[in-house]
Amino acid sequence: QVTLRESGPALVRPTETLTLTCSFSGFSLTTSGMCVSWIRQPPGKALEWLARIDWDDEKFYSPSLKTRLTISKDTSKNQVVLTMTNMDPVDTATYYCARGHGAIFVPFHSWGQGTLVTVSS
């Protein structure tokens, strides 16, 4: 059974760096074609894809946020980490991680429950 769980701070101050961890089980990021993405949803707004890391360490970033995002993986711990710099109140959102599997263009087959991050001073 595939499970994903997001963890990180519930509150960050403006200008700080956010670090989120996605801990997963039921699959390995060393398996060919496997990938993990981060997606967020601000209150009352649409879902927004942020970044993806693949089994072979290839990375994809949303062009509008690319300068602020870094995605990495620790296959020994079954974790994917997302950092987002220079946080702003508009970054307040529920952040999800999700798994994909297949070729380059794949949907998000399994999702975590999400973690709410509030940016406020």
Place this chain on the structure above:
Amino acid sequence: EIVLTQSPDTLSLSPGERVTLSCRASQSLSSGYLAWYQRKPGQAPRLLIYDVRIRATGIPDRFSGSGSGTDFTLTVSRLEPEDFAVYYCQHYGSPLPWTFGQGTKVEIK
């Protein structure tokens, strides 16, 4: 960036009814990389349909997807009580970024 516009924003229906949700893309998704997700309060989103019309594992056959180019549809042939939720479409082809529609809420009438 491909913008996905879903309509309507909200649908009020009764169990047993047929529902059709629309997703319109700002440019052609010629590759066919279009998915639909369901989300219920307090739960993780669930993949229903991918590649326009392929049901994900374990999804009942009352859910079906169709469309091409810029216009796509999710149909639920007969609403069950557990189908009242928010539905999102998503583009996952080229170009980046991968984008979502704003969602359609299907509520009990």
